[in-house]
Amino acid sequence: MPTKKHAQFITAVQEAADQPLNQDVLLSLVGYNCRRSYLKIIPPFEKRLNKFDLRVVDFSVLSLLKANPNITQKRLSKAISVSPPNLANLLDRLEERGLILRQRNPLDKRSQTLLLTPEGMRMCAKAETTAIDLETEATAMLSAPEREQLLRLLQKVFLPADDAEQAG
Amino acid sequence: MPTKKHAQFITAVQEAADQPLNQDVLLSLVGYNCRRSYLKIIPPFEKRLNKFDLRVVDFSVLSLLKANPNITQKRLSKAISVSPPNLANLLDRLEERGLILRQRNPLDKRSQTLLLTPEGMRMCAKAETTAIDLETEATAMLSAPEREQLLRLLQKVFLPADDAEQAG
DNA sequence: TATTGTTATACTCTATAACTATA
DNA sequence: TATAGTTATAGAGTATAACAATA
Numbered sequence A, B: 001m002p003t004k005k006h007a008q009f010i011t012a013v014q015e016a017a018d019q020p021l022n023q024d025v026l027l028s029l030v031g032y033n034c035r036r037s038y039l040k041i042i043p044p045f046e047k048r049l050n051k052f053d054l055r056v057v058d059f060s061v062l063s064l065l066k067a068n069p070n071i072t073q074k075r076l077s078k079a080i081s082v083s084p085p086n087l088a089n090l091l092d093r094l095e096e097r098g099l100i101l102r103q104r105n106p107l108d109k110r111s112q113t114l115l116l117t118p119e120g121m122r123m124c125a126k127a128e129t130t131a132i133d134l135e136t137e138a139t140a141m142l143s144a145p146e147r148e149q150l151l152r153l154l155q156k157v158f159l160p161a162d163d164a165e166q167a168g
Numbered sequence C: 001t002a003t004t005g006t007t008a009t010a011c012t013c014t015a016t017a018a019c020t021a022t023a
Numbered sequence D: 001t002a003t004a005g006t007t008a009t010a011g012a013g014t015a016t017a018a019c020a021a022t023a
Helices: A004-019 A030-050 A056-067 A073-080 A084-096 A118-138 A144-158 A161-166 B004-018 B031-048 B056-067 B071-081 B084-096 B119-139 B145-157 B160-168
Strands: A100-104 A112-116 B100-104 B112-116
Touching: A004 B100, A030 A056, A030 B031, A030 B145, A056 A084, A056 A100, A056 A118, A056 B004, A073 A084, A073 B056, A073 B100, A112 A118, A118 B031, A144 B031, A144 B145, A161 B071, B004 B084, B031 B056, B031 B119, B056 B071, B056 B084, B056 B100, B056 B112, B056 B119, B071 B084, B071 B112, B084 B100, B112 B119
Parallel strands: none
Antiparallel strands: A100 A112, B100 B112
16 A cells, blocks of 8 residues: 555655664663673683683672672672572582582571682682683773773772772 | 681671772773663653653654654654564654554555644644653753764764764 | 561563564 | 474573571
């Protein structure tokens, strides 16, 4: 039915196809841009971590335990925003693989403290090297000052004001 | 068993509990910081969108269709990184609610072009207002130039070099 | 009574394979 | 033969409720 309306529709479709995508509104939102950058960086990182049979969240746990031996599951849970049930499961697997140790907290027997095993330390070191390598590649389009600035601004968004001043 | 080793363990646990969490390695990684900022911003946004029965991804679709009427599902799928099967499902629900229209592409009958209905336009306008309001609150710790700088640096990470120059 | 951690389970999100129709 | 979109389904990730042990 070659009506006038139909002809207008064809023109509109043709025009839409010819134009570059306009995403001005979304690109003005920090949340959207964080997500896009995250999705650009993380998949290749996941791919490399898979060689160690680690997921990104496993890496976060190992890295935090390396820097904070003997912290409790409670603190770890809060730090990485993983709920206690899901963290229990995650730690089960790391423990079965001999990467971490769970010990009853002698100061409060309800809780458990966490520690990397020697093998966990080695695994963490390898994973951290991988992370830093990939980081360098993924942000190669940024100058060193730009990269520092980006970290500073992101941390200003999510860290409490006090911490943000201390950090990096 | 109050052995020497046990006493050392107690001391170590006490020390770990007293110290602030050290996350220097993670905080040096852009990907980690993007995720943390994203997780700070998005949950309150989700909460507000829920009042319109929208998820964040629904909002992205509405906003993109408002700015790009008559684009195909294929282009939309790529733009928001949602796989075709999952997008089909998402669009089904928006179409059932009368927010969007799917039309056979007259220039290639394999594809479908997308359009907001008048009600979809109204819903999108409300959601965009919500997004911008929340954005202002969520990034209140940044000065206007800092906010612009943050957007610029994030886009430099995920946009192709050409686009990054144009945007902003 | 409140807290730490666990188990079991449900829900959402994402990914994959096979199919239809158009080109 | 290749592409756009759909259906069905599987898998991963996340959230919730009920419970045991300890405080």
